[in-house]
Amino acid sequence: MANIQKRPNGKWRARYRDLEGKEHARHFDRKIDAQRWIDEVTASLVTGQYVDPRSAKKPFKEYAEEWRAIQPHRPSTAKAVAQHLRCYVYPAWEKRSLGAIKPGDVQSWVTSLTTTHGLAASTSRTVFNTVNAVFRAAVRDRMIPHNPCAEAKLPSVPRKKIVPLAVDQVRKLSEEIPARYKGLVLLGAATGLRPGELFGLQARHLDLLHATVSVEQQIQQTAKHGVYVCPPKTARSHRTVPLPRVAVDAMKAHLRGFPADGPEGWIFTAPQGGPVVYTHFMDASWRPACAKAGIAKGTGPHSLRHHYASLLIKHGESVKTVSERLGHTNAAMTLNIYTHLWPDSEERTRAAVDKAYADQSADAQPQVDEAA
Known part of the structure; x- marks a missing residue:
């Protein structure tokens, strides 16, 4: 149930009850903004996308540790994940809540992995993948509405040519x-x-x-x-x-x-x-x-x-x-x-195009009337 009421101070108070019956309210200067907020909340409740605003206040480190404890990682992966979080993530976001970490914060942190910590591009990507997995789980658990890692730009990894043993x-x-x-x-x-x-x-x-x-x-x-x-x-x-x-x-x-x-x-x-x-x-x-x-x-x-x-x-x-x-x-x-390592196909591609145009040229040749 949701409603909008005008307060004595001229503000508009929008209220709704979540799936557990708990009441939430916000105040707006304009009625149209209050109605828009109520409509968005109602739509999220109906579609199953609702996120309790209080969930986003959970400390990032607390949620990340809960996530890490239930992952079916093999020992080597578990060790790497714990190291990523301890060395590169918690020092930056230990005191931040899940909802307080925005896309810009993530981008700044990703850049710092190479500029401040001196990590190689490939290692930076691996550490980022750990954080991305935490935020994906937070979205899935309805802790936050969106993943702040979604559009982060990662450092490019130079392609390394493998020279096989003879x-x-x-x-x-x-x-x-x-x-x-x-x-x-x-x-x-x-x-x-x-x-x-x-x-x-x-x-x-x-x-x-x-x-x-x-x-x-x-x-x-x-x-x-x-x-x-x-x-x-x-x-x-x-x-x-x-x-x-x-x-x-x-x-x-x-x-x-x-x-x-x-x-x-x-x-x-x-x-x-x-x-x-x-x-x-x-x-x-x-x-x-x-x-x-x-x-x-x-x-x-x-x-x-x-x-x-x-x-x-x-x-x-x-x-x-x-x-x-x-x-x-x-x-x-x-x-x-x-x-x-795959064989160079330059000659084959040239031949394919030349053959196609040669065939078309042959088809275009005018027919000669032998009786003429």
Whole structure:
């Protein structure tokens, strides 16, 4: 129920009751403004878009902590989100309410991430995504009517061209790395699995008879949770990848030298047993092997994935196929990373246009009357 009354002081008081029966009122100089406000509130109540004005007064930090506590984040993501909020968000907005943070405040804060905190553009975008998720949830929970992050302009990220490892480099690396990880290098280069997916492989995931490997889990590592098994990165990361002959041979040789302990046994293990620990693997095996193989410093295991993608592209596989093999969320992501590796089509496009105009020219030629 809503009504408008003129007060003794000449103001117009507009009142309404919300869905819980609580009364809200505002005063206006003009009746038309009071009526407009009542109409807007009534429309929001009818359409289910109503937001209690008191909800917006909740402190940003309080709501963000409540949001963070109920998110189904994996440990590594939870750690990153907590760090984003603690280091870059709460110092700016800890004492602000949800409704007091306006689009201009968000834009100023986004700019400060690079100018004041010195974050790279990609890192600034990641931190922004955390804040954006908080505000989206606040809109969904009817705490605020609009997301102040909606039209924020983010720093552009320079596109980094990937230079894949050559086949000779992969072979050299597989020879220099300790024997227990030779198969890991060759399998990664022949399937494009992420490092965590390679570490998470168990014997039950490998089907040498049908030459396939199934990605169903991965191994991750964080300071707080240690080494743990978790689902693949995204829903599309669950996939079955065909094994080329080089991978089948490499896996047969690996399992002869380092047999898995039953179907649940890890295919690749740490020297002391158990799953591979990323930090130990990098320090004791990967980096020394790269140095011996003459591979640039800073090259990580993810380079095997790029090598695999480059081979598929070189031999004419479509964007869709490459995306599916890599377990990317969509083909656009694949193009964004590897578009520079697709063969140049300049000559094909020139030929296509020239052929079209040549055909039209032929059709336009006047017919000669032979009897004339």
